[in-house]
Amino acid sequence: MVIISEYDLNTIGESEYCCESHETCACPCCGGKLRYRDRRRRIKRSFGGTKCYLWLRRLICLECRRLHLELPDELVPRKHYSSEVIENVVDGVSTEEDESTEDYPCVDTMKRWKDWMEKSQVQIEGWLRSVGERLLGLGAELLSTGDALLQKLRERGAGWLGICMRVIYNTGGHLAPLSNAPVLPGVPGEP
Numbered sequence: 001m002v003i004i005s006e007y008d009l010n011t012i013g014e015s016e017y018c019c020e021s022h023e024t025c026a027c028p029c030c031g032g033k034l035r036y037r038d039r040r041r042r043i044k045r046s047f048g049g050t051k052c053y054l055w056l057r058r059l060i061c062l063e064c065r066r067l068h069l070e071l072p073d074e075l076v077p078r079k080h081y082s083s084e085v086i087e088n089v090v091d092g093v094s095t096e097e098d099e100s101t102e103d104y105p106c107v108d109t110m111k112r113w114k115d116w117m118e119k120s121q122v123q124i125e126g127w128l129r130s131v132g133e134r135l136l137g138l139g140a141e142l143l144s145t146g147d148a149l150l151q152k153l154r155e156r157g158a159g160w161l162g163i164c165m166r167v168i169y170n171t172g173g174h175l176a177p178l179s180n181a182p183v184l185p186g187v188p189g190e191p
Contacts, residue, residue, distance in 0.1 A: 001174075002028060002059070003166040005073045015052040019072050025059070028172040032063025040069065045081045047094070049104030073162030077169065078177055079113075081105055083161045090117045090161075091154065116178040123175060124150050127168045 006022040018039075025034055037060045045051045057070040076083050088094040089110045096107045105113075128149040153160040168175060 001069050001071055001077055001169050002034070003071050003073050003077075003162070003169050005162065005166060007072050009054065009072075012055065016055070017052060018055045019057070019070070021057065021070055025068075025070065025170070027061035027064060027066065027068065028170050029066055030061060030064040032061045034059035034061055034068060037067065042069075042071075042075070043080050044075060045085070045104065047085055047104065051080075071169075073159075073166055076161060076165055077174070081109075083165070084158065086113050087158060087161045089113050112178055116175075119178060120175050121150060124164050124168065127171070127173055128153075128164070131167050131171055 002025040004021050004023045004025065008020045008022070009017040010020055012018045026032065027034055037058045039055045040058055042054050042056050043051055044054055054072070054075070056072075059068045059070055060066070061068065071077060074082050074084065076086055079086060085094070085105065089105070090113055094110075096110060125148060132149070150160075150164065153163060165175075
């Protein structure tokens with residue numbers, strides 16, 4: 001999966017849009033060149049349950065032959081709701097009591113997003129710092145500071161979730177979905 005920020009959504013039908021990228025992406029796995037293969041339909045939900053469908057390009061790497069979905073940064077991998085909706089819930093801007101949310105997203109979904117973000121904070125922070133050092137050359141001053149980069153992004157306002165997802169996924173990483181499975185004692189990697 002690659003996440004893009006420069007794109008247009010062109011109307012192709014009632015509540016259907018075609019995502020047209022203005023970016024040239026590299027394979028997040030091997031750095032190889034990506035070529036258009038086909039398109040796939042993806043749902044996007046907004047507050048109040050309104051939904052539309054986006055036609056997204058699937059790209060194939062000419063080196064490692066892996067397929068990658070080209071996802072606009074207004075969507076989050078493995079989530080149906082837009083990143084704006086998820087951001088507002090995680091930041092506490094939208095709550096269960098808001099009339100605009102009513103039943104969409106439901107209370108359980110909002111709780112799941114908050115739990116997912118809380119459990120992913122360390123991983124997100126690690127990716128932001130790693131990319132800052134490797135790609136931006138920020139080095140020791142970045143690693144030695146106690147400032148949370150994720151918190152600084154969130155303080156800048158809307159769009160922080162798309163930036164985080166772009167950094168993580170376009171450098172070959174991913175965030176694990178929140179597991180509902182019970183945690184067994186003694187399982188490696190679990191507290």
